[in-house]
Amino acid sequence: MRCRKCGEKAAINMRQHKLALCGTHFLEWIPEQTQRFIEKYKMFEEDSRILLAVSGGKDSLALWDVLHRLGYQTTGLYIDLGISDYSIQSQRMAEKFATENDLKLTLVDVAESEGATIPEASKLTERGKGKPCSVCGLTKRHIMNRVAREGGYDVLVTGHNLDDEAAVLFGNTINWAVGYLARQGPVLEEKADGLVRKAKPFCRFYERETAAYALLRGINYIYDECPYAEGATSIYYKELLNQMEEVRPGMKLSFYLSFLRAKKFGLFVQESTIAQSKLVNCSTCGQPTTAPDQCAYCRTWDKVRSRQAAA
Amino acid sequence: MAVRLTLRDKEYTVNPGMTVRHALKTVGIQPESVIPTRDGELITDDEVLKDGEHIRLIAVISGGGF
Numbered sequence: 001m002r003c004r005k006c007g008e009k010a011a012i013n014m015r016q017h018k019l020a021l022c023g024t025h026f027l028e029w030i031p032e033q034t035q036r037f038i039e040k041y042k043m044f045e046e047d048s049r050i051l052l053a054v055s056g057g058k059d060s061l062a063l064w065d066v067l068h069r070l071g072y073q074t075t076g077l078y079i080d081l082g083i084s085d086y087s088i089q090s091q092r093m094a095e096k097f098a099t100e101n102d103l104k105l106t107l108v109d110v111a112e113s114e115g116a117t118i119p120e121a122s123k124l125t126e127r128g129k130g131k132p133c134s135v136c137g138l139t140k141r142h143i144m145n146r147v148a149r150e151g152g153y154d155v156l157v158t159g160h161n162l163d164d165e166a167a168v169l170f171g172n173t174i175n176w177a178v179g180y181l182a183r184q185g186p187v188l189e190e191k192a193d194g195l196v197r198k199a200k201p202f203c204r205f206y207e208r209e210t211a212a213y214a215l216l217r218g219i220n221y222i223y224d225e226c227p228y229a230e231g232a233t234s235i236y237y238k239e240l241l242n243q244m245e246e247v248r249p250g251m252k253l254s255f256y257l258s259f260l261r262a263k264k265f266g267l268f269v270q271e272s273t274i275a276q277s278k279l280v281n282c283s284t285c286g287q288p289t290t291a292p293d294q295c296a297y298c299r300t301w302d303k304v305r306s307r308q309a310a311a
Numbered sequence: 312m313a314v315r316l317t318l319r320d321k322e323y324t325v326n327p328g329m330t331v332r333h334a335l336k337t338v339g340i341q342p343e344s345v346i347p348t349r350d351g352e353l354i355t356d357d358e359v360l361k362d363g364e365h366i367r368l369i370a371v372i373s374g375g376g377f
Contacts, residue, residue: 001355011353012346020355057373163372211371212346212353229374238372242343 012212015249023216030213031066034201041186043199044155050074051153051196053144054097054105056090058214058221059159061097063202065217067157068101075151076105079143081136082117083226090222097219106151108143114301116308119228124307125300132228135300142297145287148196160200163207166252167237169259182268185260193281193288204253207238314360318345318368331366332356344372 001010003022010020021029037043044050050067054060054076067074078094080087091107098105111117116124118139122132148156165184172180186204190197202210214221229235244251279288282295284302289295294302316323316334323338331347331354345368347354360366 001357010355013355013357023353058371059373206343207371207373208343208346211369215346215348215353215369223370225374232374235372235374238374239341239344242341242372245343246341 011216012209014206014209016206016245016253017250026212027216030062030205030209031069033205034063034066035070037186037204038199038201041199043187043201044072044157044197046071047073048154049152050155050157051106051144051148051151052076052157053140053159054078054094055159056093056222057159058219059161059164059202059207059210061093061159061219061221062210062214062217063157063159064097064103065101065219066213067201068103074103074157075153076103077144077147078105078107079140080107080109080111081139082109082111083119083132083228086222086224086226089224093220093222106147108147110139110143114139114304116304121301121304124304133232136228138297138300142285142287142295145194145196146285149194153196155197155199157199157201159202159210161202161205161207161210162252162256163238163241164234165200165203166241166256167234169256170237170241171233178268181259182263185263191279191288193279194286195288204256206252312363314362315365316340316368317365319370325360327360327362327364329360330356331358331360334360334366335368340368345370 001013001020002008003010003025004019005025006022008022011023012026013020050072052060052064052067052074054064056078064074064076076094076098078091080091094105118132118136122135125135144156169184172184186200188198241252278290280292281287282289282298283293284298285295287295313324314327314334316325316338318340325334325337329337332342335342335345335356342356347356348367348369349358349364
C-alpha cells in the first residue's frame with residue numbers, strides 16, 4: 001500500500017477515511033487534523049492556558065506532543081493513584097516526556113493528599129463493589145477540576161480518543177443514560193459555579209491512530225494496562241465495536257458523529273438543562289454537585305478516613 | 312519454516328504467503344486492535360508475510376474507566 005500524498009510505502013491505512021499515509025505524512029496529518037478539531041468544536045484559543053491530564057499512556061503523551069508542536073501553552077497533570085508498579089512506571093513515563101520536551105508537569109499524590117491509595121480506599125467504601133475503578137474515576141475527575149480551578153487554567157484537556165468516546169456512547173445508549181448522553185461531546189462548557197471547561201482534541205482519532213503516532217514519534221509510553229482494567233466493560237464494548245468496524249469500516253466514527261449531529265439538532269437538550277439547574281456547591285470543597293450537601297468525592301473520602309481511623 | 316506473530320506475551324504461528332490481515336483473522340486477533348510491525352517499522356495489513364519472519368503486534372486498546 002502506498003502513501004496517498006507521496007507514493008512511498010504506507011505506514012498506516014485508515015480504512016474509515018480510505019486513506020493510507022507514510023510515516024512522514026501521517027506525523028503531519030495528526031497535528032493538522034487536531035488543529036482542525038480544536039477550531040471546529042471551539043475547544044480553546046491560541047493563547048489559552050491548558051492543563052492536560054497525563055497518565056503516561058499513549059493517548060495523553062501523544063496529545064501533549066501534538067499540542068506542544070502546535071504551539072499551545074500546556075502544563076501536564078499527573079495523578080499518582082498508588083497502584084503499585086503501574087503507577088511508578090506511568091509516572092516515570094510522564095516525567096521523562098516532560099523533561100525531554102522541557103514541559104511543566106504538576107504531580108498530585110492521592111495517598112499524600114487524602115491519606116490512602118486508590119486500592120486502599122476502594123476496600124473501605126461500598127462504591128464500585130470492591131473494584132477500585134469507581135473511586136478512581138471519581139477521584140481523578142475531582143482532582144483534575146480542582147487543580148485546573150486553583151491554577152487558573154482556561155481549559156482541562158484529556159486524551160480521550162474515538163474508541164473511548166464510542167465505547168462510552170455505546171454503553172450509555174444501551175442503558176439509555178440520558179443524563180450522561182446529554183453531557184457527552186468533544187467539549188464540556190465551563191460552569192460559573194466551578195466546573196472548568198473540558199475538551200478532548202483527540203476525540204475523532206481511532207485508538208490505532210494515536211498509538212501509531214506515539215510509535216512513529218518515538219514516544220515512550222506505558223505499554224502495560226492498569227492491572228484493574230481486566231474485564232472492564234469499556235474494553236468489552238470496544239471489542240464489540242471493533243467487530244462491527246471490521247465488517248463496516250467507518251462505523252465507529254459514524255456512530256459518534258451522527259450522535260453529535262443529533263445533539264446539535266436538539267436531542268437531550270431538556271436533560272442537559274434539567275441537570276444544570278440542579279447543581280449546588282459542596283459544603284466541604286465547594287465544587288459543584290447534584291447532591292444536596294457534600295459531593296460524592298468528599299463523602300467517599302470522609303468515609304475512607306473515618307474507617308481507617310476506626311480500624 | 313513459518314511466520315511468528317507476537318502480541319504481548321503470546322506467540323502465534325501462521326503459514327507464509329498470506330497477508331497480515333488474513334493472518335490476524337486466522338489466529339483470532341481483531342485487526343483494529345493491533346498495529347503490526349516488522350523490524351521496528353509499522354506495516355499495513357495488506358503486507359504479505361514471508362517465510363521465517365517475525366511480526367511484532369502492538370496492542371492499542373486501552374481500558375478501564377475514563
